[in-house]
Amino acid sequence: MYKIMNYKLLVATEVAKAVDNILSEEDIYKKIERPKSSDMGDLAFPAFMLSKSLKKAPQEIAGELINKIDTSKFEKVEAVGPYVNFFLDKNSFSSEVITNVLKEENNYGNNSDGENGNVTIDMSSPNIAKPMSMGHLRSTVIGNSIAKILEKNGYNPIKDNHLGDWGTQFGKLITAYLKWGNEEDVRRDPIHYLVEYYVKFHKLDKEQPELDDEARDWFKKLENGNEEAVRLWKWFREVSLEAFNETYKTLGVDFDTYNGEAFYNDKLQEVVDILKDDNLLVESRGAQVVNLDEYDLNPALILKSDGASLYITRDIAAALYRDRTYKPVKNLYVVGSEQTYYFNQLKKVLEKMNLDSAKGVEHVPFGLITVDGKKLSTRSGRIILLNDVLNESIDLAKKQIDEKNPELPNKDEVAKEVGVGAIIFGDLKSERINNIDFVLEDQLKFEGETGPYVQYARVRAESILKKGHADKYNFSDVSLDNKQSWATIKLIQSFPDIVKEASENLEPSVIAKYSLRLAKAFNKYYANERILDDNDELESRLALVKSVSIILKESLRLLGVKSPDEM
């Protein structure tokens, strides 16, 4: 593989030599920083830490250092106050970076840190017979992006949709359906009608408590494998999943497994047995619990006092199953931050069980979505339907296309890519832990720091490449030596670091923010430089444009956002 030069290391080596190794190369390397402004150079060494051992002012040290440092490998080295600023050789740096990108193409930035280790990702997890809301969007889109980021870092992600497809609500649903339901309606619009029945049930059961008895009875039948109950359950599950898959298709997300809660039904007894054998299970207030006092946590309830299992029982079964099936190096749960406490408990229980993958269990929390500062809930009717938001965004994108580029061939396809891209990007661009107070107009923005902004930057790049017949060049001799392109090139060079950072922090926003920076730098370049001018550097400029296009597309791909060639 083409090995790109590590410029930071180069600086560290030169500084270490110049200070006669008073500080180790490693220590210096860690302290090297990137100046905010490019007229202060490309890399800088702050001389503060030398002032104690040399007993001199850092300004003085910086001034002396520039005379000792071998400057031949740099364009310029200068002392500014307490800093030694290094200016890289633009020509060779640019040439090296761009040649590398064009060679690697969308593999640029790949690394093998993950050593092909399996990573299970518990994500999305909508409830059967309920609509997907904006809350599900977050888990889906964050999980999807993390999977792609991990893959680029050499891991093998396994996306598991942990469907909410079991529980007492199915007793209610079956009861309601048999009383008021209609097969044709459910076929036509499953979620809509199933929710309607469910809501009706909840309205009436206050005055008709016999409904609850009936529901309980149906759930019991379902658990015991009653044919009618199982048939209906399977059917509800199937039609719901079809509706979900429609949404997933729109979002461009797929899964490796759909092991919902029901999948673990026959695996719960073993969990209880194992906990008993390990003497971890104790009785408390009539329930079976795992004590977690030593971690300052409340006990984890494994079985209710009536003997029924709980959510954590299934999660333990799931962790056990994943442990055996995949031997994961990480087992991630992309679930809202309100469940942090719960996941602390889960992890500790798994550790007490000595599960190999317990150390790799990690909750990947994200902030709450609220409306007017209040939590969403199906019951209160404060809910935002994901499909509605996506459709509105797609419609708006369509309008924009009709206005700005009416001749565009595949308008509907592009409107979808832009509209959906705006929603996904909007969700991923800020740190996932931040809460989001939902305002529709905020979501439907296509200008400024948005997905469409990044898409548009690449569209411009593609347009130039087409007009300049870029495919006839082989870009063998790239040389760019001007100020306009410099910011863009430095960003391109940093992409592999960004990919690592995103992976280490499990943070898609790192990629999103990077893509904005690159798009912005490119737009600026585009505005100030005539790329298609026929002169010496034409080929090199096209090579740069091509590199930008490759990386913008790859960045968006890592976020799960499509990148149209025209818009």
Place this chain on the structure above:
RNA sequence: GUCGCAGUAGCUCAGCUGGAUAGAGCAACGGUCUUCUAAACCGUAGGUCAGGCGUUCGAAUCGCCUCUGCGACACCA
């Protein structure tokens, strides 16, 4: 009450895990399309980094305290 997360421009957020004059986008105001797609670019204005104390040569960043908001605190998921 205890624990967790957060508090940076009118609004939404960055600030590279301690460094140079705190940065973007939106909104406001002004400028730029006979030339590569104006979903863009340029400019103006906007700050007690919630408050306090401490560590340090140096703090928006680390520690402690206070205030404010949100969330979680065993038979829901």
